Amino acid sequence: MGKDPIISIRGAVYSYKGAPSPALCGADLEVLPGEWVALLGANGSGKSTLAKICNALLEPTQGDCFSLSMDCRDPACVPLIRQGAALVFQNPDDQIVASIVEEDVAFGPENLGLTSGEIRRRVDRALELTGLSEHRRRGSHSLSGGQKQRLALAGALALEPKVLILDEATSMLDPEGRAALLECLRELNASGMTLIQITHIMEDIARAGRIAVMQSGRIVWDGLPADFWRGEYLRFGFDEPGELALYRELISRKMIPEGTRPIAEDMAEALCL
Amino acid sequence: MKFAGGFSIGQFIPGESFVHSLDPRCKIAAAFVLLGGLFASSSPPDFIPWILCLAACSRASRIRFSSVLRSGRPVLFLIVFTVALNLFWTPGREIFRLGFLRVTQEGLAAALSMGLRLYLLVMFAAMLMMTTSPMSFSDGLERLMSPLRRLRFPVSEMAMMMTIALRFIPTLFEETDRILKAQISRGADFESGGILKRTRAFIPVLVPLFVLVFARAENLATAMESRCYVPGAPRTRLNPLEWSRRDTAALVCSAVFVIFSLLWNRHAAAAISSFVTWPV
Ligand SMILES: Nc1ncnc2c1ncn2[C@@H]1O[C@H](COP(=O)(O)OP(=O)(O)OP(=O)(O)O)[C@@H](O)[C@H]1O
């Protein structure tokens, strides 16, 4: 132990104005530095709301929220939290501010008041990480859906956050784009970035180091993927992709060791050993 | 049916040309100087140097002259209307008669110069927008308007609004196109019937469009906030504006051109006008 959580939410309650029931009713989540957490849950279970609270976009009506050991309620901390725990939303068209790719990536750092040399360095790095370097001078509206999502990610990475929160930010990517992005996320995570990924996609979930499930405004399950794959997911109504059925069969026949991830490559590797 | 296509006057075309590299303040100021000169021109031969000037600008920005000319399409209706009005309703020496419509010598000259002036005006504005990225355009405007800050005018906020509006023009047209296609596939008819019927057919397009715009605006505001934007707070720039000697040179050139064009109007154009006898 010894590590302090980088994000710590305790008993957060939040209701939108005019909504009949609260979107969050007592959500608890602690994330340690360097973790990769997949946040799952049905539509309307409050995942996006929780993400916005972590980013200090919303202030919980009750409960506490600390991001990077700073209180989200303290106005002086809000800019630091937004920079340190960057958020990427689902629809890239709603996040792209500028007409040119590199100008859009620069938007965040420009708001931080950095020098133009430092802004350029961050823009170059973020474009490289997301594989958009060759498109830097293009019009942002002329990119494809998947490229736009990578642009949105680059915009968040240019803030050089410690925590990256992805709110279904990979939904428009094709398998190849997704694989490239997951590789990029893996590198970021390996270099110490904490990831919170809201997703419905099996591949994304399988790569996380920890899984949290939300249901009607609460975190109802939080644990290791191995436990999740052992059957928890059925309880929460996730359907079983073919890959998982095979995985369960292999585990029950003790053909692959427990703790193998339900990803095709990992299973194949375990079988060959 | 492509509704979107060429609806905004001059969309930015990224490039590395001389005009692209000029400071936006220089380009905005030069545009104003040129537009002033354009308004001082009135007879058809006055516009000869202007057409050449436009061609030169298009050359210096490496944008094909044909695309510059095409960018006036959205206002073509307005221009045709003005031309027709001048052509048929200017009293003077009659050239020929088409039913109750009289075309006069003066009318022909007025229509020609009015049409040319309007079209050139749009072209020069389009050149400015085609060679200046929305971000640097609004940066330039912000800097030019910064004295207004003393009067508590929210200059930076206005500039940011402009950046976003310009950024969303293509998106909006794409959305309109999408909604139109969806409506057409459900049997909507936008191409037959009178003006009233056709206008009415557009209502089911406008309603979802407005809903979309407001939802967009809200989401965008949230996203900007999450990227540390604070309205009115000082920001730095990836490409800070730098006034260089070539900007001064370009601005001086435009001023010299305007003076030249005024002299041309006084002498050369007058000579041409007296030389060319209009068909009677
Ligand atoms: N701006 C809003 N105003 C009112 N109610 C809202 C607003 N945004 C979300 N809600 C409500 O809050 C609840 C939680 O929404 P939230 O967006 O957090 O869900 P989610 O888990 O992200 O769902 P999804 O998987 O569809 O993205 C929902 O019942 C939703 O209807």
Ligand SMILES: [Mg+2]
């Ligand atoms: Mg959501």
